[in-house]
Amino acid sequence: xxxxxxxxxKRDFKSSLFVNMFGRNxxxxxxxxxxxxxIHGTDFKIGEVPIEPVTLENVIYRxxxxxxxxxxxxxxxxxxxxxxxxxxxxPFRCLEYLVAHYNRFFDKNDKYNTKEIKLPRPxxxxxYNGDDPFPQEKTMRLSDAFIKLKDSKLDxxxxxxxxxxxxxxxINRSANHPILKKCEALLAFSDFTEYVRIGRNKGVxxxxxxxxxxxxxxxxxxxxxxNLSKEEQSMIFDEWDEEMFVKVQKQISFEEGEExxxxxxxxxxxxxxxxxxxxxxxxxxxxxxxxxxxxEELETAQVES
Numbered sequence: 001x002x003x004x005x006x007x008x009x010k011r012d013f014k015s016s017l018f019v020n021m022f023g024r025n026x027x028x029x030x031x032x033x034x035x036x037x038x039i040h041g042t043d044f045k046i047g048e049v050p051i052e053p054v055t056l057e058n059v060i061y062r063x064x065x066x067x068x069x070x071x072x073x074x075x076x077x078x079x080x081x082x083x084x085x086x087x088x089x090x091p092f093r094c095l096e097y098l099v100a101h102y103n104r105f106f107d108k109n110d111k112y113n114t115k116e117i118k119l120p121r122p123x124x125x126x127x128y129n130g131d132d133p134f135p136q137e138k139t140m141r142l143s144d145a146f147i148k149l150k151d152s153k154l155d156x157x158x159x160x161x162x163x164x165x166x167x168x169x170x171i172n173r174s175a176n177h178p179i180l181k182k183c184e185a186l187l188a189f190s191d192f193t194e195y196v197r198i199g200r201n202k203g204v205x206x207x208x209x210x211x212x213x214x215x216x217x218x219x220x221x222x223x224x225x226x227n228l229s230k231e232e233q234s235m236i237f238d239e240w241d242e243e244m245f246v247k248v249q250k251q252i253s254f255e256e257g258e259e260x261x262x263x264x265x266x267x268x269x270x271x272x273x274x275x276x277x278x279x280x281x282x283x284x285x286x287x288x289x290x291x292x293x294x295x296e297e298l299e300t301a302q303v304e305s
Contacts, residue, residue, distance in 0.1 A: 015067060018082035018127070021189055021224070023055050023068035031185040032070050036078065038182035039125065039167075049073050056100055066097045077101055077120040084130035090166045091142035094124040098164075124166040127186070129193050136175045140166040147289045148296065188221045262286055263294065270295050 022032045029051050033044055054077065055069045068080040079094055087093070102119055110117055128134055142164040169179055171190045180187045192211050199210035215221045266284040269275055270291070277295065281288040 015082050015084075017192070018189060019067050020228075021185060022080060023053060023070075025224070026227070027224070028053070028068075029070075032068065032078075032080075034183045034185055035080070036070075036072065038179045038186065054101060056097060066093075069097070069101065071120060075120050077122050079122070079124045081124075081126045083126055083128050085132070086126070086128055086130070086134060086168065088140065089145070090124075090126055090168075091140050091164050092145065094122075094166055095142060095164050098122050098124075122164070124164065126166055126168040127171050128168055129170070129172045129190055131197070134168075134170050134172075134175070136170050136177050138168040138170075140168060148293055188215070188224070191215065192221050263290075266291055266294055267298065270298055 022028055022035060030046055033046060033051055037044055050073050052071045054071045056066050066079055067082055070078050072078060079097055106117055143161055169177055171177060171180060171186060173190055173194055180190060192215055195211035195214040196207045199207035204210045212225060262284045266280055266286055269280045277291050278288060281291045
């Protein structure tokens, strides 16, 4: 029997802060519109374009909860996620979020009518500020996860293949992404989380309070934190748990190392050429499709060499 991994019940403080700043706070619409302007090079002001929150809540949509979603002008749905560790499954997750969004926009019977349903255009973004090295910007595609076909005759033209793109922005100060200069709220968020990182590395007792002190002078967040309700402060600050943070980081490192070891073992067994693909998949606890992909990569490398 496989033991399920324990899932931390507390959200990372950065996710809580991001969700509050861009999705729930009294100034969330203003912050989000500023972010939208920074991405698109526009200059919309509050009141010039309708903007409404449509974030999925886990209470209503079981096991489906995204960070922040806004509907812009009734024709665009923008999904924004914050991540400290980039998840390569984000296109698939965003697809799930979008289906949930679309299902609540219309009566469930509308899709069976002959009249075409008009859907808000989706835009999906991830804002990364973790510790691991990451490019300034990256595009993820759902199609990248599709199982590779050995027989090229079975391939479909790109125009007939379902796809969904997710734009990932590295918002660490060190990445120096231009978007930070265009969105003051995002820059402030990035600065605050960087101060938390510095405080954590210095071994201060409470990295969050250290970061708050650093932001009190001349930062957008100084006024932002002063205007937070007690409930909002509790949501962001009381969820920080240094011990839990360390445990989560260790778990992530362990899982990444474990996965890397499985792939290395599979490659070695493929090179020996003594076991079937199915046996290698079973021995290494990997999906057969992944073993086939590794085999194809090794064969390609041999041909090229």
